[in-house]
Amino acid sequence: MIVFEQLNKGDHSLRALAWGVLLGLLLMMGQLWRVQVMSADRYRASLQTQSFKSVRVPALRGRILDRNRRELVGNTPRYRLDLYLDELRPQFEAEYLREKREFVAARRKAMGDSSSGGWVLEFWNHLRHRSKTVRLTSVDLEMLQRQSRYTVVSNTVAAVGSRLGTRLVLSEEALHSHYLNRRFLPLSILPDCNPTQVAQITEQIWAIPGVALEQVAVRSYRYGSLAAHVLGHLKRDDNPDEDREEITYHYRLPDFVGAIGLEKSLDAELRGTAGTKAIQVNSQGYRHHQSEELLTPPQPGRNVVTTLDLNLQSAVEKALNTVKGGDERGAAIVLDPLNGDILAMASAPSFDPTEFLSPITTTRWESFHNKEPERPMFSRATYGEYAPGSTFKVIHALAQLENGLDPNEIFTVRANPADPGHGVYYVGNHPIGDRAPPGEYDFRRALIKSSNSYFIHYGLHMGWDRLLSMGRQFGLGEKTGIGIGEEATGFFPATEDIPRLGYRQGDLANICIGQEITVTPLQMAVAIGAIANGGQVFYPRLVHRIEPYDLFSDGAPERVLAGQVRGEVRLPHRYYELVRAAMRDDVLDDEGTGKAARLPDFAVCGKTGTAEIKGNGRKDKVTWFVSFAPYEAPRYVVVVMIESGGSGGGTCAPVAKLIYRYLRDAETGQTKGLAGG
Amino acid sequence: MLDTALNRRESRIDWPLWLAVGLLALIGSAFIHSVTADTDSAAGLPWWRYRSVGHLIAFVVGMMFVGGLCLVDYGRIARWALVGYWITIPMLLGVFLLPPVNGAQRWVKLGPANFQPSELAKLTFLFAMASFLARPIEELRRIENILKGLGLALLPCILILKEPDLGSSLVFMPMALTMMLVAGVPRKLLSRIVGFGLLVTSLALVDVLLAPPGWKFIKLQEYQRRRLLVFFNVSDPSPPGSSPEMRRQNRLLMRDTAVNVDQAMISIGSGGLTGKGWRQGTQHSLGFLPRLGAHNDFIFSVIAEEEGFLGSVTIIFLYAVVLFRGIRIAGEARDRLGRLLAAGVVTLLFTHIFVNIGMNIRLMPVTGIPLPLLSAGGTSVLCSLVAIGILQNIHLYRRHY
Incomplete structure (x- = not known):
């Protein structure tokens, strides 16, 4: 060098x-x-972790639309008033110094400071570092800082409140918890501003530092309780897909997850992908110079286009409400027998999903879930298991025809000695009463007058196997696969289960007329659909397609979910024709049980049912009307079920009639809603 | 004749030295600006009161001092060495009569600027020591002269340690030892002194770090002790048998102390090879570097973060130019006094550089000591320039005319 x-x-x-x-x-x-x-x-890496806070930003939830893309569930903006603590820091500092001075003065007074030592002593003390200083511990300082923060923030909040003409209160604990956990985020001081307040704020905002109006999206169920059981509701979810995330977030903005219905079963599609916001923080943990960066923007969820028809759905619910003016418990389903589309599906009573967006009281929750017998959350259409009663006879009838029954054969029903107006049938020595009168019955009359004796007689003759396998071919005893979680299987045994269950002739007689077995209204709708279309058992279809949130964006292409055939009940065509004709006559014939559903120019075909159930020590009834229309070219299946009704023909058939009238008018372009509804 | 004139003309001013010095001062100003510009403009200061401009003003004033200094031969200045020394000592004592600033008594308010007597003490000690050691070499073999020399260093050293300003007090012993070495004090004697010094230092360290509270003979400030503990990677200094609450408190205190070093390391390390760019460093703007230190004691962290490894190597290269020119000037000096003065200045500067940068990159414990010419602080810039001016003076008067 x-x-x-x-x-x-x-x-x-x-x-x-x-x-x-x-x-x-x-x-x-x-x-x-x-x-x-x-x-x-x-x-x-350590620089990153200490100077950035990552915040999970939930995505805009996909919308749920009806088959004509009318919005059933969407998102509406809500205005929230936020306070940014970082912009109050100079005030914190000033207030802290002021409070500290006061604190020291008070402490000194308490110590009994009498400055009587004279200046010589004071100077000497100063030289020896003994000047009387008030020692503040770190606990004192912490307390003073916390106190001064609260003073400043609560003053600001109160000032905002007085300008808006409302009293805004912020608790010390709320502020402290916010400060400890997320001081880099704004503190929400008014969660939902009304339009007047929004106007006031936008005019006056400049005077108060740190205050900002934030727009947040809120789930909106714009028709309230309409189709609530199908659409479902949300619940707060504070740790959504935590285990799947690559980032450990410092904070997650409030998010929701579907709790029931489509909101739950299609949550993965609806939810979208959460984004990440990076907030630069300084060494005190406050947001730095308003620097926020959206690292990955949230991807909105996908829209779900359902098969429901908004107008029909509301017509169906109105029709259902005519039974007891809103106090009824029951379900109604409209299904397209040609492809299994659910056009409307209602359960009553219903609930408003909006209530679940904000914290709900325990008593309210209890009244939703557990209040007997209403249980508004209970999706009766898919989750309720009821004895089908006489409506099962349409399936039984097909089994009989397959077994070689001659439809013209006459069976004579004996009069009940105890009740001469009605028939009776003896299984062994045990009499089973009949609501139909005694007399001569062929196949058609047995169906339209719903003769128990006729069906028990031939049923016992036929035996378990054909009856049960016919029911199972129509999908009884199994979930229909509609695609929402709240679905029951019902109880419908297979032949091989019979010995295990220890069933005897009496049980077979009961099953012949739809007792001792249970079905869901939806299962009945699918089965009736198969009878209407000549044996095609469809998976009921509730979701038409799933498409990008914004149709004009180049997101993933829309997905069309076609109707799927689950199975086919292969029977000669004339068997179906015989049953269909009998169902038509049930409505058309003055002798039929379903004549309350009769509608001019629209051949409704139906079957009533009234099942007796023993529950809670008292007798109750489940009433049914299962139907399709029009006879010539079936396009609609309507199933109505009412708990504790009078009779299928008296309680349910009129509801079906209202629904069919709406459908007929809609087809002819004269939808005036439900006259007399 | 022409030849000599040219020679003299060319070599009167040590250009490489002053080029490096000027660059360092400019770089210093630029990075002080990077740290303080936002606060200064937020405070509504006029441009000429910005701290980055203040740095340049201190540089210009310092250069005037240097100009004045070069008018007089260093030999004549050295005659006043002892007078200067004994004026400084009372000043160091006088600091204790003034109210403390930032918890330490280092500053004297002097018009617009705070003045640190400890900085002046380094210079007056330099002259005193040099003129003391400039005596005939035979006298330096006598042990009482050696002890006198050490005493000359220990007196300001201990006074400054009491201020407390550990960093500045550290400078005196290396200066004394280097100057003794250069003066020709027998190596054997020197190594004994060094050995003894090391022994005392390690005993002192053991006492400070490990001894139970009753056995502490060396009274360091609690924060100084903690800084040493941080340097030796002790995270829980609680004596055995202390309560969990005390342990928790101690650990918290240790963490708070370690924060500065850790954050300086994060600054420097995150700068990487090429840095983030001027004014792009986040560590000081987000307040992770100490608010009072980022533009002075921790200025190197800022430069290293914003300019990366290449920037830090540039700084070290510029210092190397200054230091090796200084050593060369020592070699060319016309007499022992000049040689001693130059060696003293080189040691003074080097100790500052090594202790300051070393504390930023964890080669040394944290002590408050400025980085010559880069750290903001008028006194430091002035004294560094005067010290380098002494080198120029020796260079200028290297021949008897």
Whole structure:
């Protein structure tokens, strides 16, 4: 090195100094190389973690639309008033200093400070570092800071409140918890501003630092309780898909997850992908210079286009409400027998999903879930298991025809000795009463007058196997696969279960007329659909397609979910024709039980049912009307079920009639709603 | 004739030295601006009161001092060495009569600027020591002269340690030892002194770090002790048998102390090879570097973060130019006094550089000591320039005319 050569050759001490300096400089360079080049990544990582807070931003939830893309569930903006603590920091500081001064003064007074020592002593004390200083512990300082923060924030909140003409209160604990956990985020001081307040705020906002109006999306169920059991509701979800996320968030903005219905079963589609916001924070943990960056923007969820028809759905619910003016418990389903589409599906009583967006009281929750017998949350259409009663006879009838029954064969029903107006049938020595009168019955009359004796007689003759396998082919005893979680299987045994269940002739007689077994209204709708279309058992379809949130964006292409055939009940065509004709006559014939559903120009085909159930020690009834229309070319299946009704023909058939009238008018373009509804 | 004139003309001013010095001062100003510009503009200061501009003003004033200094031969200045020394000592004592600033008594308010007597003490000690050691070499073999020399260093050293300003007090012993070495004090004697010094230092360290509370003979400030503990990677300094609450408190205190070093390391390390760019560093703007230190004691962290390894190496290269020019000037000096003065200045600067950068990159414990010419602080810039001016003076008067 030049320096060394130029030094005097004999100058050992200066050379030693030069070597020492060189060594020192090289040592520093070596350490710098280690820190800045070799460990740079590690230090960069720690820089990231300490100066950025990642916040999970939930995505806009996909909308739920009806088959004509009318919105059933959407999102509406809500205005929230926020307070940014970082912008109040100068005030915190000033207030802290003021409170500290007061605190010290008070403490000094308490210590009994009498400055009577004279200046000589004071100077001497000063020299010896003994000037009477008030020692503040870290606990004191902490307390003072916390106190001054609250003073400033609560004053600001109160000032905002007085300008808006409402009293805004912020508790000390709420502020402290916010400060400890998420001071880099704004503090919400008014969660839902009404339009007047929004106007006031936008006019006056400039005067108060740190206050900002934030727009947030809120789920909106714009038709309230309409189709609530199908659509479902949301619940707060504070740790959504935590285990699947790559980032450990410092904070998650409030998010919701579907709790029931489509909101739950299609949650993955509706939810979208949450985004990440990075907020730069300073060493005190406050947001730095309003720097927020959306690292990954949230991807909105996908829209679900359902098969429901908004107008029909509301017509169906109105029709259902005519039974007891809103106090009824029951279900009504309209299904397209040609493809299994659910056009409307209602359960009563219903609930408003909006209530579940904000915290709900325990008593309210209890009244939703557990209040007997209403249980508004109970999706009776899909989850309720009821004895089908006489409506099962249409399936039984097909089993009989398959078994070789001659439809013209006459069976004579005996009069009941105890009740001469009605028939009776003896299984062994046990009489089973009949609501139909005694007399001569062929196949058609047995169906339209719903003769128990006729069906028990031939049923016992036919045996278990054909009856049960026919029911199971129509999908009884199994879930229909509609695609919402709240679905029951019902109880419908297979032949091989009979010995295990220990069933005897009496049980077979009961099953022949739809007792001892249970079905859901939806299962009945699917089965009736199969009878109407000649044996095609569909998976009921509730979701028409799933499409991007914004149709004009180039998101993933829409998905069309076609109707799927679950199975086919292969029977000669005339068997179906016989049953269909009998169902038509049940409504058309003056002798039929379903004549209350009769509608001019629209051949409704139906079957009534009144099942007796023994529950809670008292007798109750489930009444049914299962039907399709029009006879010539079935396009609609309507199933109505009412708990504790009078009779199928008296209680349910009129409801079906209202629904069919709406459908007929809608087809002819004269939808005036439900006259007399 | 022409030849000599040219020679003299060319070599009167040590250009490489002053080029490096000027660059360092400019770089210093630029990065002080990076740290303080936002606060200064927020405070509504006029441009000429910005701290980055203040740095340049201190540089210009310092250069005037240097100009004045070069008018007089260093030999003549050295005659006043002892007078200067004995004026400084009372000033160091006088600091204790003034109210403390930031918990330490280092500053004297002097018009617009705060003045630190400890900085002046380094210079007056330099002259005193140099003129003391400039005596005939035979006298330096006598042990009482050696002890006198050490005493000359220990007196300001201990006074400054009491201020408390550990960093500045650290400078005196290396200066004394280097100057003794250069003066020709027998190596044997020197190594004994160094050995003894090391022994005392390690005993002192053991006492400070490990001894139970009743056995502490060396009274360091609690924060100084904690800084040393941080350097030796002790995270829980509680004596055995202390309560969990005390342990928790101690650990918290240790963490708070470690924060500065850790954050300086994060600054420097995250700069990587090429840095984030001027004014792009986040560590000081987000307040992770100490608010009062980012533009002075921790200025190197800022430069290293914003300019990366290349930037830090540039700084070290510029210092190397200054230091090796200084050593060369020592070699060329016309007499022992000049040689001693130059060696003293080099040691003074080097100790500052090594202790300051070393504390930023964890080669040294944290002590408050400025980085010559880069750290903001008028006194430091002035004294560094005067010290380098002394080198120029020796260079200028290297021949008898």
